[in-house]
Amino acid sequence: MTSSCRRGLHVTCRYISHVGFSVSTTFILICTFIYSHTSRRRMASSCRRPEHSAPPDVFYNEEEAKKYSQNSRMIEIQTQMSERAVELLNLPEGQPCFLLDVGCGSGLSGDHLSEEGHYWVGMDISTAMLDVALDREVEGDLLLGDMGHGMPFRPGTFDGCISISALQWLCNADKRSHSPPKRLYTFFSTLYSSLARGSRAVFQLYPENSEQLELITAQAMRAGFSGGMVVDYPNSSKAKKFFLCLFAGVTGVLPKGLGSETSDRTISNQVQYSRQRCRFKNMKGKSAKKGRDWIMDKKERRRRQGREVRPDTKYTGRQRRPHF
Structure with missing residues (x-):
């Protein structure tokens, strides 16, 4: 007590x-x-954030690892983020690749890689999570290790790298000897040498603040990577997802985030002025009618938030016939 x-x-x-x-x-x-x-x-x-509760090898114990094989909602989220990460890798179609999954956990992201026809190696610090992956009989090879110690692979081994919800753990110092900038640089520098020239590395992460994002990006650029942050659905608080997209050896065009497309209609910076006066006096307390422009603006706003919106047709915003 x-x-x-x-x-x-x-x-x-x-x-x-x-x-x-x-x-x-x-x-x-x-x-x-x-x-x-x-x-x-x-x-x-x-x-509290998981990385503030305990080190990753302690937090992801047997009880927590079971959730990644039994919780349908958690499995669905992990699968969706893995699909998006592979999409950002921009791999050649119809050609199997050799990929690295950092923080593979129970192998949910690796399952999607196998479904796409790729070969992969998974690395994780939690023995409980890797045991779940072995029980699930995943197709990839598994490796127990701390990504803060570096990647123990030969130069140019992998055609790409993905990581789901793991990179932010390197920003935490779980021991006195841990220095987040040094551990991040060790990870990125060894990963850079492990990737083939022209390949990509995509990290889905949950940054705590902007300072953490700057720290991660700075150490990645220092290690030789180019690229930046891709944010999906930036206008939504629930659907917003951060992806760090890095290029090894070449400078590529950073992909656009989902839901960040601006509307085709041009919005003027000036106040719209009209001579037509709205007749509010005869409304007797009723709300103003919501016309086509208001409906189109609302649908566009909901699309940016990542919600399901019906496609626009010629009937959108059209007033219905009066009923007898």
């Missing part, structure tokens, strides 16, 4: 003795206090 819980329980007991409740009521009040205190602590711990 924490000190704050003990103090709160002491105050509660003093209040109960002062008022003079019965034994049953006293028991109920004490149990209610303890439950509310533990639930608040549980909520506070669930809101």
Whole structure:
């Protein structure tokens, strides 16, 4: 029991003795206090980022690893992000490639690579996650290792690299000897030599703040990579995803993020002025009619947020006939 819980329980007991409740009521009040205190602590711990809770090899234990093979929602999200990462790799069609999956976990992203006809090697620091991958009988080869120590592969081995929700762990110092800038540079420099010239590396990550993004990007550029950040659905708080797209040996054109396309209609920087006056006096408190322009703006806004929107037709925004 924490000190704050003990103090709160002491105050509660003093209040109960002062008022003079019965034994049953006293028991109920004490149990209610303890439950509310533990639930608040549980909520506070669930809101924390995983890398702030424990090191990756401790956080991804057997209980956490089971979620990646049993939780359908988690499997769906991992598969979608893997599909997007492979799309950003821009691999040649109809040609199998040899890819590296950093932070492969239970092999969910590797399953998508196998479905696309590619060969892959997965690397992870968690033995529990790799055990789940072995139980699932994934097709790729698995390697236990810390990506902060570097990539133990020969130069030019891989045709590309993907990583799903793993890179942000390098920004945390779990030991006194850990230096996030040094570990990031060691990882990127050894990865750069492991990739073939002209290949790409795509990292899906959850950055904590802008400073963390700058740190990761700076160390990648220092190691020799070119490229930058691709943000999918930047106008949505839930669907927004960050992808670090890096080029090895060449300078390529950075892909555009999904949902970032601007509308074809040109928006003037000046205030739209019209001589026509709106007759609000005769509306008697009713809201203004929402015309075609308002509907088109709303549909465009929802597309940028990554939501499902029906395609525009000639009937969009058209007023219906009056009913008898």
